[in-house]
Amino acid sequence: xxxxLLASGLLLSALAPVLAQETIDKSKFRQLAQELPTPNTYRSxxxxxxxxxxxxxxxxxxxxxxxxxxxxxxGSETITYTNLSPDxxxxxxxxxxxxxxxxNSMTSLTRTNSVPARAPFSTAEALAEQTFDxxxxxxxxxxxxxxxxPYTINFTMMRIDLPQPLRPKQSVKFSxxxxxxxxxxxxxxxxxxxxxxxxxxxxxxxxxxxxPRMAVYDDVNGWQHKQFLGTxxxxxxxxxxKVSLTVPxxxxxxxxxxxxxxxxxxxxxxxxxxxxxxxxxxxxIVTPEEALKAEKSKAKGKKTWTFVAKDxxxxxxxxxxxxxxxxxxxxxxxxxxxxxxxxxxxxxxxxGQYSTEVVAHTIKVYSKFTIDYPYPVAISxxxxxxxxxxxxxxxxxxxxxxxxxxxxRTKYGMISVIIHEVGHNFFPMxxxxxxxxxxWMDEGLNTFVQYLAxxxxxxxxxxxxxxxxxxxxxxxxxxxxxxxxxxxxxxxSQLGNNAYGKPATAxxxxxxxxxxxxxxxxxxxxxxxxxxxxxxxxxxFFRTMEDASGTDLDWFWRGWFYTTDYVEQELTGVKWYSVDxxxxxxxxxxxxxxxxxxxLSISQQRNLQEIPKTLLDTKPELKDFYNNYDPxxxxxxxxxxxxxYVQSLSPEEKAILEKGLNFxxxxxxxxxxxxxxxxxxxxxxxxxxxxxRIPAEIWRYNEQEVTKVFVTxxxxxxxxxxxxxxxxxIDMSNNAYPARMAPSRFELFKQQPQGVTPNPLQQQMxxxxxxRPQGNQ
Numbered sequence: 001x002x003x004x005l006l007a008s009g010l011l012l013s014a015l016a017p018v019l020a021q022e023t024i025d026k027s028k029f030r031q032l033a034q035e036l037p038t039p040n041t042y043r044s045x046x047x048x049x050x051x052x053x054x055x056x057x058x059x060x061x062x063x064x065x066x067x068x069x070x071x072x073x074x075g076s077e078t079i080t081y082t083n084l085s086p087d088x089x090x091x092x093x094x095x096x097x098x099x100x101x102x103x104n105s106m107t108s109l110t111r112t113n114s115v116p117a118r119a120p121f122s123t124a125e126a127l128a129e130q131t132f133d134x135x136x137x138x139x140x141x142x143x144x145x146x147x148x149x150p151y152t153i154n155f156t157m158m159r160i161d162l163p164q165p166l167r168p169k170q171s172v173k174f175s176x177x178x179x180x181x182x183x184x185x186x187x188x189x190x191x192x193x194x195x196x197x198x199x200x201x202x203x204x205x206x207x208x209x210x211x212p213r214m215a216v217y218d219d220v221n222g223w224q225h226k227q228f229l230g231t232x233x234x235x236x237x238x239x240x241x242k243v244s245l246t247v248p249x250x251x252x253x254x255x256x257x258x259x260x261x262x263x264x265x266x267x268x269x270x271x272x273x274x275x276x277x278x279x280x281x282x283x284x285i286v287t288p289e290e291a292l293k294a295e296k297s298k299a300k301g302k303k304t305w306t307f308v309a310k311d312x313x314x315x316x317x318x319x320x321x322x323x324x325x326x327x328x329x330x331x332x333x334x335x336x337x338x339x340x341x342x343x344x345x346x347x348x349x350x351x352g353q354y355s356t357e358v359v360a361h362t363i364k365v366y367s368k369f370t371i372d373y374p375y376p377v378a379i380s381x382x383x384x385x386x387x388x389x390x391x392x393x394x395x396x397x398x399x400x401x402x403x404x405x406x407x408x409r410t411k412y413g414m415i416s417v418i419i420h421e422v423g424h425n426f427f428p429m430x431x432x433x434x435x436x437x438x439x440w441m442d443e444g445l446n447t448f449v450q451y452l453a454x455x456x457x458x459x460x461x462x463x464x465x466x467x468x469x470x471x472x473x474x475x476x477x478x479x480x481x482x483x484x485x486x487x488x489x490x491x492x493s494q495l496g497n498n499a500y501g502k503p504a505t506a507x508x509x510x511x512x513x514x515x516x517x518x519x520x521x522x523x524x525x526x527x528x529x530x531x532x533x534x535x536x537x538x539x540x541f542f543r544t545m546e547d548a549s550g551t552d553l554d555w556f557w558r559g560w561f562y563t564t565d566y567v568e569q570e571l572t573g574v575k576w577y578s579v580d581x582x583x584x585x586x587x588x589x590x591x592x593x594x595x596x597x598x599x600l601s602i603s604q605q606r607n608l609q610e611i612p613k614t615l616l617d618t619k620p621e622l623k624d625f626y627n628n629y630d631p632x633x634x635x636x637x638x639x640x641x642x643x644x645y646v647q648s649l650s651p652e653e654k655a656i657l658e659k660g661l662n663f664x665x666x667x668x669x670x671x672x673x674x675x676x677x678x679x680x681x682x683x684x685x686x687x688x689x690x691x692x693r694i695p696a697e698i699w700r701y702n703e704q705e706v707t708k709v710f711v712t713x714x715x716x717x718x719x720x721x722x723x724x725x726x727x728x729x730i731d732m733s734n735n736a737y738p739a740r741m742a743p744s745r746f747e748l749f750k751q752q753p754q755g756v757t758p759n760p761l762q763q764q765m766x767x768x769x770x771x772r773p774q775g776n777q
Contacts, residue, residue: 047543101134185384195384204320232489249301255317257309276327316390343382370528389424444503523548568672
């Protein structure tokens with residue numbers, strides 16, 4: 001233990017050094033001014049829409065017919081495009097996402113692959129499926145008078161040349177007729193497609209990105225016409241939709257919007273639907289028995305279902321005779337929303353028990369953290385698509401085994417994907433970010449709120465993303481295998497970690513460790529309020545979070561979003577100091593105890609054995625005063641000196657002297673490059689502990705290594721950095737003083753014959769079968 005004299009007016013903190021300009025330029029705390037666009041009248045410095053903010057509008061009237069015999073679609077749409085920009089437009093860009101299924105699509109041409117020496121038939125089949133020709137066959141593009149408009153198709157983008165410029169505040173109306181084959185989702189993949197059920201010979205169709213759609217024209221990018229390669233999803237303007245869908249007469253259709261002609265339902269189904277609109281638990285509108293009957297009968301006629309949707313940025317639907325349909329009312333903030341689920345019998349028992357309840361739960365939690373859900377319906381559909389979102393409707397996976405059993409992973413995977421995809425109604429369907437460019441703005445923000453919703457579903461819900469400790473494996477990977485979050489969607493090698501997990505983790509850390517829940521929740525809700533039904537960009541999010549929280553977060557955005565740095569804080573050492581009381585009775589006793597407690601050196605130990613007597617032992621006449629002098633004895637002189645010292649102190653100085661404070665100089669090192677707050681836990685000798693939270697600005701003068709003095713009344717027996725693993729520190733082995741040994745285990749096993757192990761629910765079902773009373777033999 002080291003001692004020091006605490007003199008009056010002692011300054012414990014060092015003066016900040018004057019930084020050279022080149023150091024400032026490299027500082028992790030420098031402002032983001034160079035990276036963010038300059039504020040203007042369209043987007044303000046606060047992160048709010050500017051007073052001259054504008055966005056385009058596209059309204060649709062669509063008629064489409066589904067052919068269940070050859071799995072194709074024929075469609076005709078009329079688009080009314082309104083130019084609300086200050087610019088004159090001479091052409092329009094339309095997205096043709098279905099063209100990724102053309103034989104020579106850019107997606108197919110740029111996909112890398114190889115042929116192995118030995119391969120199963122499934123591999124050869126997958127390679128052969130690249131010849132599937134599912135792109136749009138554009139039959140015509142015409143103006144409002146039926147005159148053909150010139151157009152040019154560039155892979156997944158189509159430019160329509162206008163006969164005359166479209167000026168500000170003007171609208172243009174044109175039509176597109178097309179047909180296309182629908183992709184087999186299990187073979188060709190994609191955001192939508194069909195699933196064939198060989199057991200009963202029926203199809204389920206999940207129709208997504210199925211019609212030519214207007215691209216976004218905005219104040220940041222102009223036309224957003226980056227090619228769709230399969231990852232960067234889409235950017236779309238808002239508008240009103242009227243869609244008429246002609247399908248086999250016994251099909252049930254789930255869709256964006258509200259059904260306009262309920263006469264497509266039986267009177268019994270209409271009564272059930274009316275009941276569901278008032279129910280607080282799911283009501284079956286199409287029962288399993290009715291769906292099973294439809295599977296077998298396969299009607300030959302057709303019906304047209306008409307839906308209307310207001311202020312949406314896209315439109316999707318699903319159709320099948322296999323659908324079971326249930327619904328319930330969700331009331332939040334006085335507004336009613338109809339939560340609904342559509343699923344084939346293969347989805348039960350999971351879907352009938354959970355899906356609609358999860359939809360309702362999602363609407364409530366997301367509304368609490370963002371804005372009140374504005375739409376009349378929210379739908380979850382089960383089919384081949386594992387997870388995909390559109391306004392008011394989502395496609396979700398999670399299928400039990402054929403015997404009705406399922407694993408815990410299947411159950412929670414299904415609940416999580418429904419929360420995630422229904423949650424996408426908020427990000428990006430309402431808070432309408434540009435997914436083609438910035439995947440993290442919808443997936444990352446949505447995954448974060450998904451984590452909040454999961455934790456409100458069940459205590460200790462097994463969330464795979466959100467917790468800081470779940471991100472450390474990715475963040476400790478070779479930087480060559482990572483890209484910054486601020487990377488274009490189509491250029492990310494690990495989309496799940498980069499665009500979902502890392503930004504969700506960053507936001508959770510921002511909420512729990514940097515800002516605190518109160519400041520964060522207010523700012524996050526303000527971002528949602530400001531940009532609902534608008535087109536936000538990254539700078540709008542960054543600036544709003546700073547503006548509404550009153551906190552400079554440029555260091556946080558820079559580290560987490562613009563670099564691949566990681567968190568790795570190290571506790572390098574601790575020096576313990578206490579105050580010299582100057583009291584000889586106290587200090588001399590302490591020194592004597594230290595001397596007595598000090599171990600004898602190896603020479604001293606051996607000399608006691610090998611030197612029975614010293615010279616002074618045999619000739620005591622050689623001893624003098626100093627041979628009996630005790631330098632630690634308390635003398636009248638030392639007592640008088642102490643009393644004089646005490647009398648010179650002020651009452652405040654006496655209090656500090658008598659308090660017996662402990663001063664711990666703790667060394668901290670930032671090994672990962674990503675500056676973060678320091679969270680320190682001190683455990684005292686009486687077993688109690690204290691958490692000290694230090695803002696990240698502690699690193700502002702030295703980003704690699706600092707010291708921090710902690711002053712305590714009780715002695716500290718241990719220090720631990722990040723005790724709750726809340727900063728995503730990738731190496732916890734150097735976070736404790738004294739150092740701790742990390743426990744680990746290895747497994748001994750005996751090789752067993754290969755076979756399929758029943759899941760826990762199947763095992764329970766087998767036990768119940770074995771204990772069930774047997775009938776008469």
